[in-house]
Amino acid sequence: MTSPPAVRCTALRHAFGETVAVDGLDLEIATGRVFGLLGPNGAGKTTAIRMITTLLPVKTGSVEVFGLDVSHRRMAVRRLIGYVPQQLSADGTLSGRENVALFARLFDVPRRTRAEQVDSALDAVGLLKEADRPASGYSGGMIRRLELAQALVSSPRLLILDEPTIGLDPIARASVWERIEQIRLETGMTVLVTTHYMDEAEQYCERIALMHRGRIRAEGSPAELETDLGPGSTLDDVFRAVTGDQLEGGGIRDVRAARRTARRLG
Numbered sequence: 001m002t003s004p005p006a007v008r009c010t011a012l013r014h015a016f017g018e019t020v021a022v023d024g025l026d027l028e029i030a031t032g033r034v035f036g037l038l039g040p041n042g043a044g045k046t047t048a049i050r051m052i053t054t055l056l057p058v059k060t061g062s063v064e065v066f067g068l069d070v071s072h073r074r075m076a077v078r079r080l081i082g083y084v085p086q087q088l089s090a091d092g093t094l095s096g097r098e099n100v101a102l103f104a105r106l107f108d109v110p111r112r113t114r115a116e117q118v119d120s121a122l123d124a125v126g127l128l129k130e131a132d133r134p135a136s137g138y139s140g141g142m143i144r145r146l147e148l149a150q151a152l153v154s155s156p157r158l159l160i161l162d163e164p165t166i167g168l169d170p171i172a173r174a175s176v177w178e179r180i181e182q183i184r185l186e187t188g189m190t191v192l193v194t195t196h197y198m199d200e201a202e203q204y205c206e207r208i209a210l211m212h213r214g215r216i217r218a219e220g221s222p223a224e225l226e227t228d229l230g231p232g233s234t235l236d237d238v239f240r241a242v243t244g245d246q247l248e249g250g251g252i253r254d255v256r257a258a259r260r261t262a263r264r265l266g
């Protein structure tokens with residue numbers, strides 16, 4: 001019998017009042033992949049992720065994580081997932097180590113191995129040396145890596161990252177991705193990531209799904225998507241072809257990203 005995929009969404013739908021955020025989403029993510037979910041603002045990515053992570057109930061359609069139905073096996077699914085949301089999840093008044101230890105307790109990491117797992121997660125993101133400093137003194141990139149450690153401390157099989165590099169400078173972005181790559185190589189963990197940065201998707205995601213208005217409009221490896229559109233096409237071109245001119249309105253995204261970064265670090 002073949003093992004189930006890491007994630008399977010079938011005819012998934014979610015509306016906030018009149019706004020249909022996810023509208024018949026069919027998505028399958030094979031185990032061990034780095035899978036990129038791309039789409040313009042409001043495409044429904046975060047809403048889909050919140051259903052996959054059990055934070056939002058599934059009312060229409062279904063979601064399975066490693067074959068477990070999220071509606072019926074909520075706690076079991078939560079134990080399999082590490083999640084780094086868009087919003088800040090680290091506490092600036094605590095040290096890096098205390099932040100990760102807090103997540104270890106929340107996610108029931110056994111007391112016996114807790115200290116070891118906290119250190120191992122901090123080490124995996126390159127923060128062991130800074131672990132006893134208050135997180136308020138960390139740079140934006142270090143905070144993102146700390147949040148990664150928080151998500152990794154329970155040794156999840158599926159790591160979900162919602163815009164992990166938003167607002168970071170290119171060096172910090174590369175550093176976050178290098179850590180993700182390294183951890184994935186060492187653990188075979190499946191990674192689901194959303195990003196608006198096409199260069200990152202191209203470089204780091206083995207497979208990409210482009211989401212627009214609540215459903216998947218194109219899916220494949222970056223190379224496949226580019227080839228399908230025509231010779232010389234870039235991922236930006238594919239994105240534009242799928243979403244119309246949504247990238248033209250990037251001003252709002254830039255402002256939102258900058259605001260979010262200011263909030264995160266402020």
Ligand SMILES: Nc1ncnc2c1ncn2[C@@H]1O[C@H](COP(=O)(O)OP(=O)(O)OP(=O)(O)O)[C@@H](O)[C@H]1O
Pocket residue numbers: 016019020021039040041042043044045046047048
């Ligand atoms: N809690 C909520 N209440 C009402 N509407 C919501 C809520 N969350 C999301 N929406 C709406 O649902 C739609 C999809 O939003 P969602 O955040 O899932 O998109 P996204 O693809 O993650 O966008 P972004 O790239 O900006 O994060 C949008 O129209 C959004 O305004």
